[in-house]
Amino acid sequence: MSNQQGKVQKMSAHDLTELLFAQEELFILDVRNQEDYQDWRIEGHRVDSINVPYFELIDGVEAVVGKLPASQKILVVCAKEGSSLFVAEQLADAGLHDVYYLEGGMKQWSEHLAPVKVGDLRDGGEIYQFVRIGKGCLSYMIVSGQEAAVVDSVRMTDVYEAFAKERGLSIKHTIDTHLHADHISGGRKLAESTGATYWLPEKDAEEVVFAYEKLEEGKSIQVGSTSISILPIYSPGHTIGSTSLIVDDTYFLTGDILFVASIGRPDLAGKAQDWVGDLRDTLYNRYQELSKDLLVLPAHFGSYVELGTNGVVSARLGDLYRNNPGLNIADEGDFRRTVTEELPPQPNAYQEIRQVNMGRLKPDEEEQREMETGPNRCAVHDK
Amino acid sequence: MADVVVDTKGLACPMPIVKAKKALDTLQPGQTMEVLSTDKGSLHDFTAWVKQSKNELVSHELENGVYKFLVKKL
Numbered sequence: 001m002s003n004q005q006g007k008v009q010k011m012s013a014h015d016l017t018e019l020l021f022a023q024e025e026l027f028i029l030d031v032r033n034q035e036d037y038q039d040w041r042i043e044g045h046r047v048d049s050i051n052v053p054y055f056e057l058i059d060g061v062e063a064v065v066g067k068l069p070a071s072q073k074i075l076v077v078c079a080k081e082g083s084s085l086f087v088a089e090q091l092a093d094a095g096l097h098d099v100y101y102l103e104g105g106m107k108q109w110s111e112h113l114a115p116v117k118v119g120d121l122r123d124g125g126e127i128y129q130f131v132r133i134g135k136g137c138l139s140y141m142i143v144s145g146q147e148a149a150v151v152d153s154v155r156m157t158d159v160y161e162a163f164a165k166e167r168g169l170s171i172k173h174t175i176d177t178h179l180h181a182d183h184i185s186g187g188r189k190l191a192e193s194t195g196a197t198y199w200l201p202e203k204d205a206e207e208v209v210f211a212y213e214k215l216e217e218g219k220s221i222q223v224g225s226t227s228i229s230i231l232p233i234y235s236p237g238h239t240i241g242s243t244s245l246i247v248d249d250t251y252f253l254t255g256d257i258l259f260v261a262s263i264g265r266p267d268l269a270g271k272a273q274d275w276v277g278d279l280r281d282t283l284y285n286r287y288q289e290l291s292k293d294l295l296v297l298p299a300h301f302g303s304y305v306e307l308g309t310n311g312v313v314s315a316r317l318g319d320l321y322r323n324n325p326g327l328n329i330a331d332e333g334d335f336r337r338t339v340t341e342e343l344p345p346q347p348n349a350y351q352e353i354r355q356v357n358m359g360r361l362k363p364d365e366e367e368q369r370e371m372e373t374g375p376n377r378c379a380v381h382d383k
Numbered sequence: 384m385a386d387v388v389v390d391t392k393g394l395a396c397p398m399p400i401v402k403a404k405k406a407l408d409t410l411q412p413g414q415t416m417e418v419l420s421t422d423k424g425s426l427h428d429f430t431a432w433v434k435q436s437k438n439e440l441v442s443h444e445l446e447n448g449v450y451k452f453l454v455k456k457l
Contacts, residue, residue, distance in 0.1 A: 053428070058397070
């Protein structure tokens with residue numbers, strides 16, 4: 001037993017993201033209440049975690065010290081930071097070394113956005129994936145010359161703007177592949193701030209109260225003087241207007257229709273039965289016509305196992321046709337059952353979030369944060 | 384009326400429960416305490432804590448942004 005008191009260190013969302021992307025070892029003591037822990041928590045390839053609510057540790061941490069590894073980084077996590085610091089300090093007093101608390105708690109974690117480079121474009125541009133690792137949302141910035149287009153932007157628009165500014169880029173287009181139900185889109189806000197054009201599929205925009213440019217097949221979007229073309233492909237099933245984008249004949253931004261480990265659920269706008277046919281047709285017919293070498297870049301991931309090296313979430317379309325469970329259900333009846341029965345619970349506040357994305361509800365920042373609590377649950381196979 | 388009132392308005396967690404627990408420890412079985420809190424995460428944590436400590440959450444309400452919990456020590 002050490003007589004020396006350890007020192008508590010702060011771990012930022014950025015540090016934690018780097019750690020998870022690098023697949024390093026980490027032990028997490030999550031001190032939130034059980035319900036929240038069951039709902040969503042931090043996971044990773046080499047992450048172990050236990051849940052002991054902080055109120056069980058108010059009188060001391062003896063009960064939990066025995067459950068913590070002696071020689072591993074320990075991160076104490078709570079909702080906002082206060083309780084994790086409280087517990088972390090007690091652990092340090094008890095002689096544990098290498099103890100951290102998560103700066104800003106799960107609240108800040110949920111909003112952290114990390115850009116990673118996916119690849120290059122043939123004529124010299126680049127494509128980046130912005131990973132909102134705490135919630136599983138993925139957005140993209142397509143860069144060519146001094147211009148950029150942002151796809152499925154989340155509401156932390158300052159991150160895209162800062163990224164563009166650092167590189168001397170002008171954001172010309174913001175595009176939503178569909179009307180989102182799990183998170184508040186930053187597409188319009190970003191367009192207003194940068195003078196960009198905001199694109200949305202018309203069929204998802206029936207109830208919106210703002211002006212927008214119709215995202216539809218036949219209307220390709222040019223970025224930069226080397227004309228990177230973004231080709232919209234109508235791909236209904238997750239929503240009636242869902243549209244995928246083929247960028248530079250190489251990258252396939254599938255929105256929430258097709259994920260690395262699953263497929264999109266068709267019930268978030270209340271029409272599961274009607275859209276099962278569309279979903280089936282999009283995945284089993286429409287997408288089959290495309291090149292198997294396309295690199296699929298979805299709008300969400302449901303589990304850390306989908307995070308590849310350096311954090312990029314992607315897969316070759318051909319590989320998905322071989323391995324993705326949602327693309328390998330031969331029987332149409334089985335397919336229908338898979339996408340309509342035993343679906344995970346809907347994402348938190350999904351109806352209100354849709355209203356916000358239609359411009360019909362205008363919550364303040366704190367309310368927006370609250371609506372977005374929890375995992376995205378956009379996929380059929382999510383928990 | 385509660386035997387003890389614990390005002391934790393303006394305090395962020397873990398302080399509301401830390402203070403509530405201190406007060407609860409001074410009560411006799413059968414006595415009650417009222418806890419006031421403005422911490423948004425309060426409700427779930429508080430309910431879970433009272434249950435885990437095997438006491439009774441007699442009532443809880445939200446009035447003008449202030450949570451009021453009435454706890455009975457068993």
